Amino acid sequence: MILILLEEQQVIFHRWNNIPPSRTMSSWLDRPIKGVLLDITGVLYESGDGKGVVIPGSVKAVEKLKTSGIPVRLVTNETCATRTAVVDKLRFHGYKVSEADIFSPVPAAIAILKERGLSPHLLVHPAIEDEFKEVIKGSPSCVVVGDADEGFSFENMNKAFRTLLNMEKPLLFALGFGKYYKHQGMLQMDVGAFASALEFACDLKSEVVGKPSRQFFGAALSDIGVPAEEAVMVGDDIVSDVGGAQNCGIRGVLVRTGKFTAPWENHPVVKPDFIANNLAEAVDKIIEAQKK
Amino acid sequence: MILILLEEQQVIFHRWNNIPPSRTMSSWLDRPIKGVLLDITGVLYESGDGKGVVIPGSVKAVEKLKTSGIPVRLVTNETCATRTAVVDKLRFHGYKVSEADIFSPVPAAIAILKERGLSPHLLVHPAIEDEFKEVIKGSPSCVVVGDADEGFSFENMNKAFRTLLNMEKPLLFALGFGKYYKHQGMLQMDVGAFASALEFACDLKSEVVGKPSRQFFGAALSDIGVPAEEAVMVGDDIVSDVGGAQNCGIRGVLVRTGKFTAPWENHPVVKPDFIANNLAEAVDKIIEAQKK
Numbered sequence: 001m002i003l004i005l006l007e008e009q010q011v012i013f014h015r016w017n018n019i020p021p022s023r024t025m026s027s028w029l030d031r032p033i034k035g036v037l038l039d040i041t042g043v044l045y046e047s048g049d050g051k052g053v054v055i056p057g058s059v060k061a062v063e064k065l066k067t068s069g070i071p072v073r074l075v076t077n078e079t080c081a082t083r084t085a086v087v088d089k090l091r092f093h094g095y096k097v098s099e100a101d102i103f104s105p106v107p108a109a110i111a112i113l114k115e116r117g118l119s120p121h122l123l124v125h126p127a128i129e130d131e132f133k134e135v136i137k138g139s140p141s142c143v144v145v146g147d148a149d150e151g152f153s154f155e156n157m158n159k160a161f162r163t164l165l166n167m168e169k170p171l172l173f174a175l176g177f178g179k180y181y182k183h184q185g186m187l188q189m190d191v192g193a194f195a196s197a198l199e200f201a202c203d204l205k206s207e208v209v210g211k212p213s214r215q216f217f218g219a220a221l222s223d224i225g226v227p228a229e230e231a232v233m234v235g236d237d238i239v240s241d242v243g244g245a246q247n248c249g250i251r252g253v254l255v256r257t258g259k260f261t262a263p264w265e266n267h268p269v270v271k272p273d274f275i276a277n278n279l280a281e282a283v284d285k286i287i288e289a290q291k292k
Numbered sequence: 293m294i295l296i297l298l299e300e301q302q303v304i305f306h307r308w309n310n311i312p313p314s315r316t317m318s319s320w321l322d323r324p325i326k327g328v329l330l331d332i333t334g335v336l337y338e339s340g341d342g343k344g345v346v347i348p349g350s351v352k353a354v355e356k357l358k359t360s361g362i363p364v365r366l367v368t369n370e371t372c373a374t375r376t377a378v379v380d381k382l383r384f385h386g387y388k389v390s391e392a393d394i395f396s397p398v399p400a401a402i403a404i405l406k407e408r409g410l411s412p413h414l415l416v417h418p419a420i421e422d423e424f425k426e427v428i429k430g431s432p433s434c435v436v437v438g439d440a441d442e443g444f445s446f447e448n449m450n451k452a453f454r455t456l457l458n459m460e461k462p463l464l465f466a467l468g469f470g471k472y473y474k475h476q477g478m479l480q481m482d483v484g485a486f487a488s489a490l491e492f493a494c495d496l497k498s499e500v501v502g503k504p505s506r507q508f509f510g511a512a513l514s515d516i517g518v519p520a521e522e523a524v525m526v527g528d529d530i531v532s533d534v535g536g537a538q539n540c541g542i543r544g545v546l547v548r549t550g551k552f553t554a555p556w557e558n559h560p561v562v563k564p565d566f567i568a569n570n571l572a573e574a575v576d577k578i579i580e581a582q583k584k
Contacts, residue, residue: 152446158480161472165479179493180453187457188450193493200488201471201481 028232028251028273029289035226036065036286037217037250040076040086040102042236042258043279045093047183054093055257057280062095068287071224074102075217075233077176077210077240079146079191080125083107103220105175105210106131109144112173112209120144123160123194124175125151141167145198145206146175147191157197164202172198176210178240182259211237212244221250232273234282236260243270253282320524320543320565321581327518328357328578329509329542332368332378332394334528334550335571337385339475346385347549349572354387360579363516366394367509367525369468369502369532371438371483372417375399395512397467397502398423401436404465404501412436413455415448415486416467433459437490437498438467439483449489456494464490468502470532474551503529504536513542524565526574528552535562545574 038044044062045052065072074097078086083099083106090097106128113120113135121140122132125148132144143160164170178190195206210216221231228249235241236258245252254264254272257279265275276282330336336354337344357364366389370378375391375398382389398420405412405427414424416438424436435452456462470482487498502508513523520541527533528550537544546556546564549571557567568574 148446150446152449154440154442154444154481157444157485158478161481161485162479165472179495180457186450187454189446189453189489189493193449193453193489196492197481197485197489201485203471 028253029285031251032230033070033232033251033286033290034230035221035224035232036070036072036283037075037220037231037233037245038062038072038279039211039233039235039237039241039258040074040078040090042182042260043234043255044074044090044095046258047181049184051089051092055278057278059094061280061283062097064283064287066096068290070286070290071226072101073220073224075211075220076102076104077147077178077191078104079106079128079175079210080149081127082131085127103216103223105146105216108216108219109173109175109209110135113142113144118142118171120173121160121163122146123148123151123156125149142171142173143198144173144175145191145195147181148194149188152189152194157194161198161201164198164204170202170204172202172204172206174206174208174210176240177206177208177212178237180259181237187259211235211240212247214248217245217248217250232282232286234276234279238264238267238270238272242272246270246273255279255282320545321577323543324522325362325524325543325578325582326522327363327365327513327516327524328575329365329367329512329523329525329537330354330571331503331525331527331529331533331550332366332370332382334474334552335526335547336366336382336387338550339473341476343381343384347570349570351386353572353575354389356575356579358388360582362578362582363518364393365512365516367503367512368394368396369439369470369483370396371398371420371467371502372441373419374423377419395508395515397438397508400508400511401465401467401501402427405434405436410434410463412465413452414438415440415443415452417441417443434463434465435490436465436467437483437487439473440486441480444481444486449486453490453493456490456496462494462496464494464496464498466498466500466502468532469498469500469504470529472551473529479551503527503532504539506540509537509540509542524574524578526568526571530556530559530562530564534564538562538565547571547574 041047044058045054083102087099118141119137121143124146143164174195177192179192180187180190232251233245234253236255242252242254251273253274256277333339336350337346375394379391410433411429413432413435435456466487469484471484472479472482524543525537526545528547534544534546543565545566548569
């Protein structure tokens with residue numbers, strides 16, 4: 001159902017713009033590609049009831065990269081599930097991955113809180129609350145906002161707001177800063193929106209842990225020892241994935257799966273290095289170019 | 293209880309800053325004052341259970357202005373109650389006012405929707421929903437966000453978000469754009485924060501109906517036929533009341549009641565023309581100056 005809708009969107013788009021289905025915005029394949037970063041939801045699987053639906057060709061595409069000797073890391077802003085749960089879901093769909101392959105905001109945030117001796121007030125999904133247990137010590141010295149989903153109630157927003165206002169120097173960490181994502185076929189507002197509400201009310205700027213933060217992309221790249229200029233990021237979020245990566249000197253490829261929408265083909269700010277129909281097409285281009 | 297807290301805040305502030313309790317930021321009384329605009333909550337009464345608590349001296353202050361022949365209009369961003377309910381509450385506290393004295397965002401918004409032939413999707417308090425009945429015609433062509441209070445659930449925020457995203461040209465009206473207000477002795481996030489979340493998610497800017505919009509202050513002033521430079525606005529919100537008024541050329545007086553907090557005495561952006569302990573003090577200064 002989702003795929004049919006996406007195809008319809010593409011058809012409409014092509015009728016409007018009269019351009020071929022895939023197009024190269026720049027010579028993105030001229031430079032070597034020695035590492036690939038992949039977003040998970042919308043690139044490897046579509047979210048949905050239970051474990052969601054695998055995106056056709058994506059399992060094979062990840063295998064192809066690995067077989068070609070190109071290291072892959074999964075860079076996600078997923079904060080509704082633990083890394084273990086994400087690995088379980090990926091394995092269910094046939095991906096051969098482990099926790100070490102995944103870069104997600106929660107462990108990154110916990111490392112920051114430990115390093116700076118901060119104790120958080122949490123506005124996060126119940127599924128990940130337990131992971132913060134070790135850093136909760138005494139009264140809160142910061143607020144951590146993740147994708148709390150239904151937890152973004154008026155009451156919980158106000159609790160976070162008042163906690164910030166009571167601090168001498170209010171400190172807000174946002175686990176990602178996305179605008180929206182697709183959940184069970186519907187778009188819903190992401191953490192960036194609710195963090196914006198807190199920022200406005202408290203007159204502050206959040207520290208983003210996750211995409212599009214430079215540190216976050218940097219951590220994934222240093223794990224595979226690949227410099228930004230030799231890496232490619234593939235994602236379905238034009239701002240957080242593509243724009244975020246480009247901002248770090250990483251080439252950004254947008255896929256027409258997940259939450260992709262036709263107007264992004266001509267986004268006013270972010271110009272992807274390549275727009276692919278799906279991960280399979282992007283990976284084929286990458287591998288083909290490496291053979292030359 | 294609220295007043296005791298405010299006094300404590302003042303004491304703390306004065307200890308820190310060593311300045312007298314009231315101070316003139318500029319010669320605000322040099323120009324004639326021919327009309328006064330007053331915020332309601334936090335100036336005439338403190339919000340609280342039921343009808344709240346009248347602020348000592350404020351009833352008499354409003355009477356004094358009227359007796360002196362200075363016309364008064366009440367300019368409020370109240371969107372949790374109808375104008376009738378606000379008038380009832382004011383009369384309960386002893387204020388001699390009628391609906392015609394009150395400028396609130398709901399009638400102003402309805403007039404705009406009528407004029408532009410727009411049908412709203414509402415994210416507002418249930419108490420004011422009925423007032424929009426006459427302009428709801430067919431599928432929504434705009435979203436109106438007011439202080440929905442508990443109505444700011446994840447579900448309702450997403451409904452508004454998806455409605456905006458489905459429009460060819462998303463259009464969001466915000467009934468005021470406050471950061472927060474005091475409710476039953478507690479600060480809670482105001483409409484500006486939730487409108488900011490929608491703005492971020494949908495990449496748009498809202499049209500503000502209410503303070504601090506220039507049109508809104510302008511409508512109240514033209515009702516009393518007083519030019520901006522001969523008017524004064526008294527409020528407890530440094531940005532929306534004081535900054536908003538000053539932005540229109542109206543002198544802005546901040547009161548140390550309502551949601552006033554000590555750091556506002558040295559606000560980095562807005563410099564009130566005068567900071568008064570309460571409305572009574574501000575009105576005494578105004579009337580005294582008019583006699584000279």
